[in-house]
Amino acid sequence: MSHLKIIIGNKNYSSWSLRGWLSAHHTGLAIDEVCLKLDTPSFYSEIEKYSPARKVPTLLDGDIAVWDSAAIIDYCAKIAPEKYWWPAEKPAYAYARSIFGEMHSGFPLVRNHMPMNLKDRWQGLVFSKALQAELDRIEAIFTHARLEYGADGAFLFGAFSAVDMMFAPVVTRLETYGVTLSATARSYVDAILNYPAFQVWKSAALLESEIVEADQLPYDIKYLG
Ligand SMILES: N[C@@H](CCC(=O)N[C@@H](CS)C(=O)NCC(=O)O)C(=O)O
Structure with missing residues (x-):
């Protein structure tokens, strides 16, 4: 069973993070959340621990990292195929x-x-x-x-x-x-x-x-x- 952790930015501002977060929640799996504050000195030292691209959102599934909101949506669809992601026709x-x-x-x-x-x-x-x-x-x-x-x-x-x-x-x-x-x-x-x-x-x-x-x-x- 996947154990997800989503690394996001401030919820008020981080539009890309919202996408990744919605997709992680759509899986129905348990999710931990780490919120890094954008535009702060600690953002870069922290995000480096999770993402080679140094951007939020980043999704961790155990030791697998997925970054970029579109890739995260795609990955979540792969690990929760029973949920609705795409129209069939x-x-x-x-x-x-x-x-x-x-x-x-x-x-x-x-x-x-x-x-x-x-x-x-x-x-x-x-x-x-x-x-x-x-x-x-x-x-x-x-x-x-x-x-x-x-x-x-x-x-x-x-x-x-x-x-x-x-x-x-x-x-x-x-x-x-x-x-x-x-x-x-x-x-x-x-x-x-x-x-x-x-x-x-x-x-x-x-x-x-x-x-x-x-x-x-x-x-x-x-x-x-
Ligand atoms: N194409 C990426 C863009 C991610 C992105 O630009 N995230 C912003 C926050 S919304 C970020 O991490 N900014 C920090 C920086 O660029 O220094 C995605 O879809 O996830």
Whole structure:
């Protein structure tokens, strides 16, 4: 039986960690958790003990280390194959794999200009054209997946899957930065925000006291509120 340990960053800020943590929890296996504080001198001396990439999240399964959030999701699917990770039908699977990869390697403006911060909340923001185009693409992805493949549940492919783990951090950003969404995309965002495992993560995030990022808007966003 696997004994998992997940090394993560601050729950309020570490978007990549959220993915790894959700996937570890999805296995249903017992998990120990080590939370390293981002942007502190001890982060690097500590993370070196666990990960050659020196980044969170890193998953340990006994003496096996897996780093990178997508690799962790993949590994968790391998050790808990009885859980739902991917849709079975070829068209849904192809779309799921494609948007999973698109999220992992894309959306640079959303990543850089809309940092995850679960304690923050904005309304009345206007985004640059380029940033808005990325947000529109995310909304289109949510809408297509929900309408084509999501009928069996509230998530992109029905029940909570690997793809929802991948998109969960971006969902929190849509909420934090008050992005206006269609009813279909909004219902998906609400499903993630109300998902019990995410609620556990968020409750812990709200108790954290560290401030990692300055509370100011990046240049790709204007506040008109
Ligand atoms: N591609 C990696 C990125 C991981 C990553 O950049 N993690 C950040 C925290 S959210 C980190 O460890 N930052 C510390 C640093 O880069 O010094 C993944 O998907 O896990």
